Amino acid sequence: MNNSLKVFEELESNVRSYCRSFPTKFTKAKGHKLWDVNQKEYLDFFSGAGALNYGHNDPNMKEKLIEYITDDGITHSLDMASTTKEKFLTTFNETILKPRNLDYKVMFPGPTGTNTVESALKLARKVTGRTEVVSFTNGFHGMTIGSLSVTGNAMKRKGAGIPLQNAVTMPFDNYMDHEFDTIDYLEHYLNDSGSGVEIPAAVILETVQGEGGLNTARFEWLKKLENLCERWGIFLIIDDVQAGVGRTGTFFSFEPAQIKPDIVCMSKSLSGYGLPFAITLIKPEHDKWLPGEHNGTFRGNNMAFVTATEALNYWKDPSFEKNVQENAKKITHFLNGMISKYPDMKGLRKGRGIMQGISVSKEGFSEKVAALAFEKGLIMETAGANDEVFKLFPPINIDEKALEEGFEIIEAAVQEVVEEKELVTS
Template sequence: MNIIERYESEVRSYSRGFPVVFTKAKGAILTDRDGREYIDFFAGAGALNYGHNDEALKQKLIDYIAGDNITHSLDMATEARERFLEAFHDIILEPRGMDYKVMFPGPTGTNCVEAALKLARKVTGRRTIVSFTNAFHGMTLGSLAVTGNAFKRKGAGKALDDTVFMPFDRFMGEGVDTLDHFENMLTCSSSGLDHPAAVIVETVQGEGGINAAGMDWLKRLQSICRAHDIKLIVDDVQAGCGRTGTFFSFEPAGLDPDFICLSKSIGGYGLPMAITLIKPEFDKFAPGEHNGTFRGNNPAFVTATAALETYWRDDKFACSVREKGETIRARLEEMAAAHPELKPEVRGRGFMQGLALHVDGAAEDVSAAAFERGLIMETSGANDEVAKLLPPLILSEDELRRGLDIMADAVAAVARKREGGEKRVA
């Protein structure tokens, strides 16, 4: 760690929370330089839905590289690009009755969000974007403007404009439909809200605290957008690619977004890749009007295609995610019931769940205690109040049980220390 601390920028974060040097990874297990194993409930912040070094994906990648195939190509045509587009259409879009053009905007989530925002503004001729409280959409200026977190927004060093924030589902408490406020703002000629180009939403807010929108709320949001000719952008960067139990997180709500943002696990192997899905009638960028040097990551196309073919040809994989998601929910409910003194609240869906602890610093203490016990998990939320679970979707029942056991022990340890008047535990 001395080399990291000496030469790397102070902006680093995860190496502070997990202060060991990792050397190997397989499936849901990370190994450090001393040979100690950790169960991974972090999964690259959701970029490793299929775990570390999946055999089927790895072999495809090795074969591709060994064959001197194309690595970098901007947006020139390659066989790897063709195969991904065909597989994505045949395995994901067509069976779901979805009709989208696929745009490769650059390698990360913020790139696909920026592309969607720009295109929504272009096709409507309007500037205002509506986002929601606790939203996180990326760190470049456009996506940061639609991100709610004050700490991250401050890093921009300039005004972040053309965005209006509305309250997310249950932000104003149970029993309050926050979309009443949004609809009133749209229909009142004196509200001060300029007619929006688009609404951008996460169905489950990851960085914002594992806040899961209700299906009825999401359906009504789409209805409002349709009624007022507002484009609907669903940011599925973290919640997509199966993490909530369906390939797209919005499938249970029956949404038909105008734009969909996918990144993180779309590449399958942890390789940088992002796509923006665009309704054909809104595919209005002129050639080269939005581009990027790394919008043609062919090794990622290879592993992305392998992931689709390996896991998404039928519903078996998604069913296993939903079943294990129920196990996660049940165990979190047990932890919450056992420690009311931590003011716990279970949040999320599928493999994107967490335990909100409404006691200052408790969730961070749980993460630290879990790491000492061999489990990697992070926190999220406006005040880091949520102990957040993002396990690889492929982990075994035994690994899931052991990881949840460690988390339960960590929560119990934090509760005991808190009761004794201490704050930080390990």
């Protein structure tokens, strides 16, 4: 079958990105696999950039969704009450929040990650009466103006076309080195009336920076940041859009740090099925919105309520989370083994859970690994300011056989690039 991309080149904007990295026309997907129009099979170690943590077309979610559509269930309802919304709210509270001793109001800000971040920034400023927000180096929080203002990537920021204001960037954990305490650094700015840094409304961060290079905050660093925020009356916003929903081994990425953020931003895999869906979790004492003060036409995606509720059933079984953590250990073991086996790569393992990868400082190395992996039938992407990290994002519930198959393809790609580099330098 014709696999030409001519239509996309002629009719779609230059802004398209992933179709350049994965130059084929996909037609079918199931679990951890995709197929293109010529029936070539690919292992998916990309998972929709973290939007498909449970894989493609989960049979339980699909069955519930088909049943809902067939029964003429409500598709669009803004923020009106619906039975599907009621069921999601109840299930989320009983299955996720209560067992973790978390008390949050749930806001539906709009269907995307940047929608939830915008609502979080807006609410923090409204409640505190302050304007500034502290973000961190290499953080990524979305592509709308507010979210871009707290994003570190220079290329993405430039796309705004206007100055990005009311945000201050501070060094993330280990941005300098292991000895430099970046929380003390931040507090020094807050204490110094001559620093030029005002007391912010909020700090916003990812515990593992997905797009920024899989930089990982230590749990003690997160705990110290929470303490700083409590003492200064600053909102702590955790952006769990990509790192949440089991991607790091627990439902929320911040659970092992034993912190309780003021606001949590979630999207991507929350619907479980790849349907657009986002929520903003707000501590009840901060829920100072006036009715309709923040809204959006598609903040009530009832089909996403259906699949999201079904997805939460996985978390009722403790063995599900345990299996995710076992998969994470296998990925860690594989990556550490790769670094030892190919010392010329000079790789550094980054990330945690099932969002890990290897950072290689040699220019173009990781991009070449990802490109070769695609040729060999595996889809994965790169991350970091210079695309220096090739990252593994398979479904969190992938089976051991598929995981091992992916490892073999990645190693073959790495070996080929290492040998190419040796030839170039010899």
